[in-house]
Amino acid sequence: MSTGSSSNSATATNAAGKAATGKAGGPILSLRGISKTFGAVAALTDIDLEVSAGEVLALVGDNGAGKSTLVKVLSGVHTADAGTITFQGEQVTIQNPAAAQRLGIATVYQDLALCENLNVIENLFLGQEIRPARLDSVAMEVKSWELLRQLSAKLPTLRIPIASLSGGQRQTVAIARSLLGDPKVVILDEPTAALGVAQTAEVLNLVERLRDNGHAVIMISHSMPDVRAVADTVAVLRLGRNNGVFAVKDVSNEDIIAAITGATDNVVSRRAARTTDGHDSAADDSAADGAAADGAAADEAADDEAANERDERS
Amino acid sequence: MTDLTSPAAAVATDLQDERLRQGAGLRGALQATLSRVRGGDLGLLPVILGLVVIGIVFQILNDNFLSSANLANLLMESVPVGVISLGLVCVLLTGQIDLSVGSVSGLSSAVTAVLFVDQGWSPWLAVVAAVAMGAVIGLVYAQVFIRFGVPSFVITLAGLLAFLGIQLKVLGKDGSINLPFDSGLVTFAQLKFVPAWMSYVLVALIAAGLFATGYLGARERRRARLSATSTTALAVRSAALLVGSAAVVWYLYQDGRGIGWMFVLFVALVIILNYALTRTKWGKSVFAVGGNVEAARRAGINVRAVYTSVFVLGTSLAAFGGVLAAARLAAANQSSGGGDVNLNAIAAVVIGGTSLFGGRGSAYASLLGILVIQSISSGLTLLNLDSAYRFTVTGIVLLLAVILDSVARKSRASHGRA
Helix, strand or coil: CHHHHHHHHHHHHHHHHHHHHHCCCCCCEEEEEEEEEECCEEEEEEEEEEECCCCEEEEECCCCCCHHHHHHHHHCCCCCCEEEEEECCEEECCCCHHHHHHHCEEEECCCCCCCCCCEHHHHHCCCCCCCCCCCCHHHHHHHHHHHHHHCCCCCCCCCCEHHHCCHHHHHHHHHHHHCCCCCCEEEEECCCCCCCHHHHHHHHHHHHHHHHCCCEEEEECCCHHHHHHHCCEEEEEECCEEEEEEEHHHCCHHHHHHHHHCCCCCHHHHHHHHHHCCCCHHHHHCHHHHHHHHCCHHHHHHHHHHHHHHHHHC | CHHHHCHHHCCCHHHCCCCCCCCCHHHHHHHHHHHHHHCCCCCCHHHHHHHHHHHHHHHHHCCCCCCHHHHHHHHHHHHHHHHHHHHHHHHHHCCCCCCCHHHHHHHHHHHHHHHHHHCCCCHHHHHHHHHHHHHHHHHHHHHHHHHHCCCHHHHHHHHHHHHHHHHHHHHCCCCEEECCCCCHHHHHHHCCECCHHHHHHHHHHHHHHHHHHHHHHHHHHHHCCCCCCCHHHHHHHHHHHHHHHHHHHHHHCCCCCCCEHHHHHHHHHHHHHHHHHHHCHHHHHHHHHHHCHHHHHHCCCCHHHHHHHHHHHHHHHHHHHHHHHHHHHCEEECCCCCCCHHHHHHHHHHHCCCCCCCCCCCHHHHHHHHHHHHHHHHHHHHCCCCHHHHHHHHHHHHHHHHHHHHHHHHHHHHCCCC
């Protein structure tokens, strides 16, 4: 059941993905057959991905699905072992982070990659300072304020080291930095992971603002509400492979989760069914949910074992 | 300038947040400094206070200590190790260390002496060769560090031994080479002093330069509608520097020989390095690598080039310091660069407030740090106490400096200035 459904969803949703990207013109960035191995571990196998200007692509998948590796390939931290990257219609190689920046691919890493000993302005312009031999600190400060006001950032002063900022403020600085070189593609690696409710909303607003300004946005996220809130397209990775591309408006959370876990009968759906006790409308979506809701605790335990076995096989 | 008075520009772009509490003008600048110090951002304050305390204590113990002759001598004496520590600042800022600066400076002394005296080279050519040799050593360190990932601690520890061996070999059987007293090198290090009037001119130039750069910078900031230091505050600062320095110069020329050109050279190097560290892209990369290597790499900084530059700068300045030491002593021997040179250079940098963990420090650190070290050394020599006391006292002062740094760091953390 599980192996069958995952391959089905992959073929069924490729068409949906094409439809979603087709409306916004040709893709600005497209990957074909990207593979990357670390020693004996194949972190990425044959990955295809497309994103267009003015589109938010959510990249989802379980831990170890290869999302972060894929981001690192795109941002030049790792180089792919095989496959091609096409950017604005031209095939490119991304050897290092500087090369990615020159192309116009900006990345906000999950760990933000800020230097805590430097202040906000220094961090924003790190590696792309104005006037290298005699730094133009005034121009940089003015530009920093402009950029941060644009993102409606709440920073009292820019002349304090990053170490004294809160998590949300740091996230804002990291996103602002990615926008400095006027990138075509902005990659956000779990931008809301460490943030509070209001700050998460701010970041989501920010993502929408990026899209409205014509940037292509790739957002990695574990949070289904965030994905549904801002993404146009969802690409699912599973165990280093493509496992479906969906247009967000045509797909249910359960389908996405099924693609992430590789089974319609999975720990998430069973938990959802158990906690809603079968009366919620969401539970009607799949047969597996119903079965789990009806079953006693002992049955669920048996299901768990069976599901685990299936997972290992696939 | 019109922005200053026009009400439209009442609040600068960077002061609009209502959470900011900041006074205006001279008073505001003073308050800001005070609260910064309270928050643990001590800057150069501890080392300046340390110098004052050392001065008072030794003056009480021996009233020759603060004599202008002794102070003039102290300034000259501090230059060779000061130059060595200047290079070390760059290495420490990236979070690495160079333990071999003493050996490299010793080898450089020996090479200069051999090329100049034994081989009959022009002295300036010999100096260039010695400094170039230093640069090559740094290049080798950087390559080993980058390619094999060996900790710099171990690489330079190996260098310490190896270059000491080469120094002994270069000096040959005699183990000591004297430089002729009438050579330009030795007279530069021992006899060339700035005439009194020119010292005043230099001091005035530095104060005027400080005011001019401050004023032009402030004007540019006001034009961009950013907050800026008031002209009064700038003028007061420059005037204070002018009066203070002029008083020191006046005192040094009372019965001493005044300020040596070698010390002027050292100060010039400090100012140049300070500019490079604070006002260039390279300087920001050095701090970034010291703060977070991975972040620096992802920001597109060529981290290998930064490491290479600091190692090369470290060993080149160490070699140049060795040349100056040989010139000052008018000789190169087996103990050149040995003994406490290594640790004094490191201690000077740390006492000056440069963090051993990278990412924090300044070029002025080495200037003030070496003055502390040299004052202690000079004071104990005046008291006829031997190296046993000197080593011990220097060690204790170094420990105090590190403790102070740790306490200040905790305070910074709790005041949100870490």
